[in-house]
Amino acid sequence: MQLEIQGKQAYAYSGGKRFDPLLPTIVFIHGAQNDHSVWGLQSRWFAHHGYGVLAVDLPGHGRSSGPALASVEQMADWLLALLDAAGVRKAILAGHSMGxxxxxxxxxxxxAKVRALAMLGTTYPMKVSDALLATARDDEGAAIDMVNIWSHSSIAHKPSSPAPGFSVMGGARRLMQRMSALNPDQLFYTDFSACNAYANGEAAAAAVRCPTLFIFGSKDMMTPARSTKVLTGGIKHGKVVQVDAGHSLMSEQPDAVLEALDAFALSLEET
Incomplete structure (x- = not known):
């Protein structure tokens, strides 16, 4: 689904179904150096089970025109503009990491636009080490390799990958490399800098009144569960679910993530 946001082309994957803003809407927001495809299973499932789905490509990522936005605040404004352009009055927002x-x-x-929040692989503050920021700026390929290793719970997933013949780590690495090829203007550094600089998380968490779900990877080295106390403490009514995965939990444990999101969405219908 192509939209025009702030004079530029924006893309949102609708899960294989024509988007209908009259349906309950769930919006999927990817993390740094990624695009909508990281939500492949989850977005398609919701689209085929009664939801309007928008799995967005943030500016400068995937099929959305650049440049990449330099702050979380700018990305949030862009996302809200996309909801307006798509005719969405209220939505569940599901974001991974930077998303x-x-x-x-x-x-x-x-x-008033947010029906509920689902925050996956999240933490605040989302600080990035000086060494990784410098590598992202000076050698994006090396930064991709570093993050790809740290984002996964194992080099060789056992007993096998979620899909036979599919490499979880290989797919994640290739996606990040593709983002670099599509947008060579220091995309990873821009994303990491935005995460590192975001300073409004505590105030934002304190203001949350909508239902909230946290999904953490029990083996996450990028945003470990022990680092999330500012968010879970600020949003005391939030439900916490852990899955047996690293930071790339949607690909390592796609069914477990989907199960948690589905249960959360069903709970909204019951209230």
Missing amino acids: SLVALEASLRAP
Whole structure:
């Protein structure tokens, strides 16, 4: 689905179904150096089970025109503009890593538009080490390799990958490399810098009143569960689910993530 946001082309995958803004809407927001495809299983499932789905490509990522936006606040404004352009009055926002901060900030800026929040692989502050920032700036390929290793719970997933013949780590690495090829203007550094600089998370968390779900990877080295106390403490009514995965939990444990999101969405219908 192509939209025009702030004079530029924006893309949102609708899960293989024509998007209908009259349906309950769930919006999926990817993390740094990724695109909508990281939500492949989850977005398609919801689209085929009664939801309107928008799995976005943030500016400068995937099929959305650049440049990449330099702050979480700018990304949140862009996301809210996309909801308006798509005719969405209210939505569940599901964000991974950097995308979770975008969802959180959007909920602060427009609480009436946010039905619920699902924050995956999240933490606050989302600080990035000086060494990784410098590598992302000076040698993006090396930064991709570093993050790809740290984002997964194992080099060889056992007993096998979720899909036979599919490499979880290989797919993640190739996706990040593709983002570099599509947007060679220091995309990873821009994304990491936005995460590192975001300073509004505590205030945004304190303002959250909508139902909230946290999904953490029990083996996450990028945003370990022990680092999430500012968010889980600020959003005390949030439900916490852990899955046996690293930071790339949607690909390592796609069914477990889907099960948690589905249960959360069903709970909204019951209230």
